[in-house]
Amino acid sequence: MRVLIGGGSGFVGRELVQLLKGKGYEVTIISRQPGPGRMTWADLQSGGLPQCEGVVNLAGENILNPMRWWNNHYKKDLFSSRVDTTRALAQAIISSPSPPHSWVLITGVACYKPCLQTQYTEESKWVPFDFLSQLVKDWEEAGHLPENVAKATRQVVIRPGCVLGRDGGAMKQMLTPFRLGLGGSLGSGRQPFPWIHISDLVGIIAQGLEPSRSPPSPHPQVFNGVAPSLNTNYEFTKELGSLLKRPTIFPVPGFFLDTVLGSERAVILTQGQRVVPKQTLESGYKFQYPDLRSALQEIIQN
Template sequence: MRIVIGGGSGFVGRELTRLLRSNGHEVTVISRNPGPGRITWGELESSGLPPCEGAVNLAGENLMNPLRWWNENYKKDMYTSRIDSTKSLVDAITASSSPPHSWVLVSGVACYKPSLTSEYTEDSEWTPFDFLSRLVKEWEAAALLPESLTKTTKQVVIRPGAVLGRDGGAMKQMLLPFWLGLGGTLGSGRQPFPWIHVSDLAGIIAQSLEPPPSSDPPTSTPPSSPLVLNGVAPTINTNYEFTKELGRLLRRPTIFPVPAFMLNTVLGSERAVVLAQGQKVVPKRTLETGFQYKYPDLTSALKEIVAS
């Protein structure tokens, strides 16, 4: 297949590109910077969607950028980088004379309200309650294709938790303090910690890009609505369990907890909620698709990351 990836030069995009190319697919990345195998967002808008069988959007300002303070400008960048890129791809797909058979948006689990007890599957109803959940709502709404296209183009929304891998995401910032013996729980440590290994997230995206076989399991999703998949590991863990397992594998103590008020001060309360609170997210429909996780539990995922 020929696959177009918006934001394909980022952490998840690099892993997805590697996987797709290793499986014999051709990848074109949409990026701010031109280069081999790339087009710019300006070229997408002026020249349209390149011929392709699948399109993915991974574009968006990094939520946990350590170099930026949480303020109105940052929040505006969070919004526009996601919504505008998604709308650009939807417009390009709609205008294409040969639309792709699969269109995948990767959003996030921030739509689900933090809770120590509630469990969320893809069928769970939710309403926006803070900045990040409102962002997810508008982001996913921007990804909807015109109804005339939904008979031929499969729509998929994947909601990942914290994406774990050595070369980016949360782990890139965590490994150094843990190596120095300065790691510890965040807030109470009791909060659920929905996570996924970057290789498994890439695998879920790649599987979603495949044309749907006639043997697909039935779902309650109407044909015109996107197929929603929770991009999380099948095991539910707390921040405490994650912290202790990472410390054990690194053979380092984890005795320096970070209080919630400190997270709020450094990150801003609207951003800190992602670390200080959490949701029990279950990949019910993801498992029903038959997806096979390479790293279904914390130990296997963290072993691969620490060893690489």
């Protein structure tokens, strides 16, 4: 299989490329810089979609980049890096004389409104309620294929929670303070903490690239990219501290995160959603790391 990946050089992209190449797939990355096994976004717009059986979009500016202030310029970058790249890939698929059999878009659980009680599945109805949920709506709509193309190309949307892995993402920023004994809960700590080990996320993506066994559908198949274990931020904090044999007595106040990150962005850390992978499990996917302890053990040991 030949697979084209937008954002293939990022944290999740690197892991996905390694998995797919291990399966014998031929992988091309869309990047800002040309090179072996790469093409640029300008190449895609000028030359169209190269011959491939699967397309994935992982592109997106890091939303928790501590070096970027939360302002309109940053919001435009977040929008452009997600929505515009998704639209470019969808348009290339639509225009292709030989469309791929799979189109996989990775978005996020920010579409679900934070709540301590409500439990969300892929079938849950939702409407935008803030900047991030509107971003997810625009993002997913940008990737939607018209019905005539959807007859040939399976559409898959994966909504991951916090991606845990040793080479990037949130864990890379958290491990040092936790190892120094400076870790603690964020805000109240009671907020749900939807998470997934990076190996499981790329496993779900790889499964999404496989040809559909179901009849063609004009609507995307949606999979929540979260572990089946429902945890709070407090439980995550205590589990990580326990495995590192370090105290976790320094909570980070919510108002501090609002000040540093901006209140619209801080909700990612101070609020959360109870998300379950109902359709992911029904699809037959077997989680390598279904519980928090096994996931964190793998990351820390390596």
